[in-house]
Amino acid sequence: MYRIRFHGRGGQGMKTASRILGSALFQQGYEVQDAPRYGAERRGAPIFAYVRAAKVLINERGIIRHPDLVIVADDTLVPIPAAGVLAGMDQHSVLFINSSTSADEWRSRLNLTGPVLTLPLTADIEDRAVPYVGAACAGAAACLLGVIPQQSLAKAIEDELSEHGAEVVRKNQQKAAQAFEAIAKHTGIVSEAEDISAHDYVDPGWLDLPFEQASISAPTIHAGLTSVEVKTGLWRTLRPVIDYERCNKCWWVCSSFCPDGAINVSNDGQPEIDYDHCKGCMVCVAQCPPHAIETIPEQQALQREEQT
Amino acid sequence: MSRALLTGNGAAAWGARLAQVDYIPAFPITPQTEIIENLAKWIDTDEMDSRLVTLESEHSMITAAGAAAATGVRVFSATSSQGLLYGMEMLYTVAGWRAPFVLVNVSRGLAAPITLESDHNDILAARDCGFLQIHCTTCQEVLDSTLIAYRLAEHHSVRLPVIVNLDGFYLSFTREPVELPDAEAAAKFVGNYDAENVQFRASAPTSQAVAVLGGTPYSYFRYEIHLAAQQGLKVYDEVATEFAQQFGRKHEAVEAYRCDDADYVFVMLGSFASKAKAAVDQLRDAGWSIGLVRPRLLRPFPAERFYQLLKSKKGAAVIDQNISMGKGGVLHSELASVLYGKPDAPPVLTSFIGGLGGRDISQEELFEMAKVTRDAYEKSETPAPRLLFTQDEMREVHKLQAVAHVERQELEKDHE
Numbered sequence: 001m002y003r004i005r006f007h008g009r010g011g012q013g014m015k016t017a018s019r020i021l022g023s024a025l026f027q028q029g030y031e032v033q034d035a036p037r038y039g040a041e042r043r044g045a046p047i048f049a050y051v052r053a054a055k056v057l058i059n060e061r062g063i064i065r066h067p068d069l070v071i072v073a074d075d076t077l078v079p080i081p082a083a084g085v086l087a088g089m090d091q092h093s094v095l096f097i098n099s100s101t102s103a104d105e106w107r108s109r110l111n112l113t114g115p116v117l118t119l120p121l122t123a124d125i126e127d128r129a130v131p132y133v134g135a136a137c138a139g140a141a142a143c144l145l146g147v148i149p150q151q152s153l154a155k156a157i158e159d160e161l162s163e164h165g166a167e168v169v170r171k172n173q174q175k176a177a178q179a180f181e182a183i184a185k186h187t188g189i190v191s192e193a194e195d196i197s198a199h200d201y202v203d204p205g206w207l208d209l210p211f212e213q214a215s216i217s218a219p220t221i222h223a224g225l226t227s228v229e230v231k232t233g234l235w236r237t238l239r240p241v242i243d244y245e246r247c248n249k250c251w252w253v254c255s256s257f258c259p260d261g262a263i264n265v266s267n268d269g270q271p272e273i274d275y276d277h278c279k280g281c282m283v284c285v286a287q288c289p290p291h292a293i294e295t296i297p298e299q300q301a302l303q304r305e306e307q308t
Numbered sequence: 309m310s311r312a313l314l315t316g317n318g319a320a321a322w323g324a325r326l327a328q329v330d331y332i333p334a335f336p337i338t339p340q341t342e343i344i345e346n347l348a349k350w351i352d353t354d355e356m357d358s359r360l361v362t363l364e365s366e367h368s369m370i371t372a373a374g375a376a377a378a379t380g381v382r383v384f385s386a387t388s389s390q391g392l393l394y395g396m397e398m399l400y401t402v403a404g405w406r407a408p409f410v411l412v413n414v415s416r417g418l419a420a421p422i423t424l425e426s427d428h429n430d431i432l433a434a435r436d437c438g439f440l441q442i443h444c445t446t447c448q449e450v451l452d453s454t455l456i457a458y459r460l461a462e463h464h465s466v467r468l469p470v471i472v473n474l475d476g477f478y479l480s481f482t483r484e485p486v487e488l489p490d491a492e493a494a495a496k497f498v499g500n501y502d503a504e505n506v507q508f509r510a511s512a513p514t515s516q517a518v519a520v521l522g523g524t525p526y527s528y529f530r531y532e533i534h535l536a537a538q539q540g541l542k543v544y545d546e547v548a549t550e551f552a553q554q555f556g557r558k559h560e561a562v563e564a565y566r567c568d569d570a571d572y573v574f575v576m577l578g579s580f581a582s583k584a585k586a587a588v589d590q591l592r593d594a595g596w597s598i599g600l601v602r603p604r605l606l607r608p609f610p611a612e613r614f615y616q617l618l619k620s621k622k623g624a625a626v627i628d629q630n631i632s633m634g635k636g637g638v639l640h641s642e643l644a645s646v647l648y649g650k651p652d653a654p655p656v657l658t659s660f661i662g663g664l665g666g667r668d669i670s671q672e673e674l675f676e677m678a679k680v681t682r683d684a685y686e687k688s689e690t691p692a693p694r695l696l697f698t699q700d701e702m703r704e705v706h707k708l709q710a711v712a713h714v715e716r717q718e719l720e721k722d723h724e
């Protein structure tokens with residue numbers, strides 16, 4: 001059985017990627033299971049999707065613990081533990097990252113022994129926010145599996161996206177084909193792992209859940225809305241930046257509208273964005289009366305920060 | 309018949325479409341909403357001839373479903389979790405009206421804390437209300453069960469509403485190959501709804517479900533519901549047999565997988581049961597004599613079937629994806645009540661609580677549960693019920709508790 005996991009952010013089309021790959025495998029005569037896992041169900045939050053494919057009926061279900069192939073649509077996710085990109089990978093698992101950083105660099109950063117491949121699927125950074133990255137990821141996965149011909153990939157894209165119109169289908173097919181061709185020399189690199197043996201398996205390590213008093217065991221966050229310690233700013237793909245030349249310190253429309261309470265107003269009336277918790281919804285950008293808040297891709301903002 | 313990739317939600321919507329339902333009262337809730345969206349789209353494009361009405365709550369939605377069913381039309385609705393519980397008062401009420409319809413529930417754990425992922429506490433909270441319950445393991449079953457459910461609900465000796473249950477995420481959002489029966493064959497199978505004397509009309513008023521004085525008539529009416537539900541066992545078998553003849557898929561009231569010669573069995577409900585099937589295959593490869601017993605029909609409870617399947621086994625590992633607070637696994641206690649005092653009942657019935665709030669149950673854990681059950685048989689000593697929870701998970705919880713601790717301290721600092 002093939003077990004494939006796609007990792008990305010909400011809005012990057014990971015569900016579409018898994019469906020395109022699922023459809024293409026189904027056309028090739030495989031039994032297929034594809035599914036997204038939405039996590040926090042918010043744009044920019046880490047999500048994953050998975051595909052299983054086998055020549056026999058599939059009884060396995062849910063999370064893929066031991067992937068044969070992991071495709072990462074957004075390289076900023078790799079170091080975030082909550083995204084679980086590397087979970088269950090071993091020597092045989094292939095890791096493919098949409099990244100302009102080299103595979104060797106990632107291999108040494110992550111201390112991996114299995115095959116790592118990278119490809120900048122998204123030519124310019126803005127592309128990260130658009131759904132083509134999903135189709136490109138599906139294209140790369142199809143090539144790496146080596147059991148899906150290009151026509152089948154194109155047909156799967158048509159089946160999955162036809163309701164969005166011919167132009168969307170064509171663009172996605174083009175992006176997928178580009179990715180497919182760009183890594184053609186690695187065609188078929190993915191192998192199917194053996195099933196776990198009931199003879200010889202790792203003990204699950206159960207414990208007896210201890211009783212704890214309600215003062216500890218009630219599900220309470222000691223803060224409003226969301227936990228201060230959980231940096232939801234990691235979900236951001238776009239960053240709002242206040243241009244203080246233009247900001248007239250109106251009646252802090254931005255701060256009132258921010259659904260996450262991530263804009264504080266200082267004692268002298270200046271709005272300040274808390275980037276640890278701003279999720280990049282861009283509500284403030286839309287609301288600011290003198291258009292004093294601009295939008296930059298998070299990736300670009302991070303690069304700028306690195307340079308300074 | 310064509311084979312296509314469909315989600316569990318898609319399969320449920322197809323079931324309603326193929327059953328040619330007349331009326332769909334709706335209210336959105338994750339992870340069910342997609343069912344209603346599919347139906348709304350088909351009605352919009354004239355692929356379905358039904359009326360869909362959005363209500364202001366599940367309480368009203370179930371009232372509308374029951375009221376519409378009482379006029380003798382075919383009704384479909386769907387909900388999940390908090391929604392099912394919000395409609396709970398009306399679940400009991402409309403079942404008492406004896407007006408049949410089909411409700412799909414997409415299982416999701418209950419608050420608090422709130423979650424989107426699945427377990428069976430929502431559907432089991434509706435265990436005693438008079439709705440019959442069919443539980444699904446695959447997307448195919450969701451579609452087939454919806455068709456079967458109409459036959460069961462509308463049967464003259466049953467005439468009770470039926471819930472078809474599928475697990476959130478693991479089925480609702482998971483695509484699998486599903487055979488779509490062709491529309492004519494499905495319509496022929498489901499047949500026309502003969503509403504008998506269920507004929508509520510504006511011009512011909514009837515009083516539905518009147519008040520009673522004293523316990524005597526009350527006992528009569530309530531117990532008649534119970535008896536009708538029990539009739540459902542025989543009716544279900546007939547309908548499932550007919551379904552198998554027409555479509556080639558047999559959906560037994562209790563599925564028995566590799567059980568005939570088994571010494572041990574897993575017993576569980578819902579989508580995770582297919583993982584247990586995979587574990588059975590793997591354990592058999594390793595020399596085990598083990599199988600899976602999986603109730604598809606939970607109400608009425610196929611007690612005799614269970615007894616026949618479990619008789620002479622050495623042990624059964626009952627895995628409950630639910631928890632009755634202060635008691636334990638619901639399926640475990642139901643099964644124990646069926647087996648108590650019966651000749652050749654398995655001496656060991658181990659109890660495991662797992663998969664709460666969508667927590668995965670790994671293959672290794674299934675192997676381990678088999679082992680615990682065999683050890684129990686060999687030592688003639690049944691261990692205490694166990695929550696499937698690992699040391700790693702405890703570490704994860706401790707981390708969250710540490711965060712909460714830090715934040716409380718900061719809050720206290722602010723208040724000083």
Ligand code: SF4
Pocket residue numbers: 240257258259260261262263273277278279280281282283284285
């Ligand atoms: S983008 Fe603006 S409104 Fe949205 S979370 Fe960030 S600061 Fe708040």
Ligand code: SF4
Pocket residue numbers: 242246247248249250251252253254255271287288289290291292293
């Ligand atoms: S809404 Fe715009 S002008 Fe008003 S305080 Fe915020 S940034 Fe300044």
